[in-house]
Amino acid sequence: MANNTFKYTQFKLEKLNKVEEILYELEEYKPLTLRQIYYQMVGKGFIPNNKSQYNMLSELLKWARIDCRISWNDIEDRSRFYNSPETDRSLDSFVKAWDDSYLSGFKLDYLASQQNYIELWYEKDAITSVIRKIASKYRLSTVAATGYNSITFQHDFTERINNKPDKQPVILFASDFDPSGLDMFESIQKTINDEMGFNNRGIIFRRVALSRKQIDEFHLPKSIDAIKPKDSRAPKFIKEYGNIAVEIDALKPSDLQRIVEDAVLEYIDPLLLEQKINEEKLVLLNIQEFLKDFYVFKVSRKWNLKVGG
Incomplete structure (x- = not known):
């Protein structure tokens, strides 16, 4: 354990047990x-x-990870990014990695036969x-539209739908229920x-989460960051919804997954989807058979060379 002065009181240990349950x-x-x-x-x-409880939890989880009470792999900070170059230790390691992943890397475009072209923006x-x-x-x-999405990303979207003139474009959007979250959705529509x-x-723009109805349905807690009175978007929001703001983080991941997936399925033909899935399975089987024959050929050739040599 690390050498620290953090005290695990009975109160903090009880909270840590609850975190482990979650x-x-x-x-x-x-x-x-x-x-x-x-x-x-x-x-x-x-x-x-x-805020006080949020800060308490932040400090508790900091030391719980330092002291190995909670795994570092359980919690991440998605506001910061680390990039490293992809490298291989040797030719053998490269070949083995390719051999292990060639099948998982093959994926058919399930939307190719669908009427709708769907993107998830959040x-x-x-x-x-x-x-x-x-x-x-x-x-x-x-598309991760963090903050107010850039004009470049919106232009890139229009390029993608220009390449699919026979498809119905659909953007399904998920954001916080607050002045900026709602305004961002309207801003994207206006710009495009x-x-x-x-x-x-005829682009379909649909905000699938977070809504006032969902807040009430799942009894979600208000955001710890109150609506700022100086926010120019606040008066319109408060007039329509009241002085309430809720972060999408408050929604249980399984509930969010169900909400978004249900929305996606409204724009997908299930029979066409099943056909594509079966087509992919068949192609993967053919690839397996091909590689099996290839390896047999390679091994037998190497053996014949040894015997003949």
């Missing part, structure tokens, strides 16, 4: 963010919803793991449709 319950969605864990703690009534990195689960399952493109001139393309 990590166990959300095993398939790990690593989680601090904020996701915090809102699960609040939602289950384990701690009050205020405001916060905190829900990336959930969004990517759905995107991987249905082979969808994703009005300012970039794609109004006649």
Whole structure:
């Protein structure tokens, strides 16, 4: 253990036990963010919803990881990024890695035969793991529109739909329920449709989360960051919804996955999807057979050379 002065009081140990319960319950969605864990703690009534408790939890989880009470792999900070070059230790390691991954790397485009071209756009990195689960399952493109999305990303989207003139474009959007989250969605529509001139393309823009109805349905706690009075978007928001703001992090990952996946399935023909999945399975079987024959040929050739030589 690290040499530190942090004291694990009975109160803090009880809270740490509750964190471990949450990590166990959300095993398939790990690593989680601090904020996701915090809102699960609040939602289950384990701690009050205020800045003081958030800071307490942050400090507790810091030392719990340093002291190996919680794995470093259970929690991540998605606001910071580390990039390293892809390298191989040797030719043998490269060949083995390729041999282990060639089948997993083959993926058919499930949307190729569909009428709709669907993209998942989301405001916060905190829900990336959930969004990517759905995107991987249905082979969808994703856009992390953190902050206010750049004009470059919106232009890139118009290029993608220009390359699919026979498809119905669909953007499914997920964000916080607050002035910026709602305004961001409206801003994206305005930029693409009005300012970039794609109004006649009939793009479907749909905000799938977070809504006031979902907040009430799942009894979600308010954001610890209150609506700022100086925010120019606040008056309109407060007039329509009241002085309430909720972060999408507060939604249980499994509930968010179900909400987004249900929305995706509304724009997918299940029969065409099943055909593509079966086609992919058949292609993978053919690849396996080909490689099996290839290896047999390679081994027999090497053996014949040894015998003949």
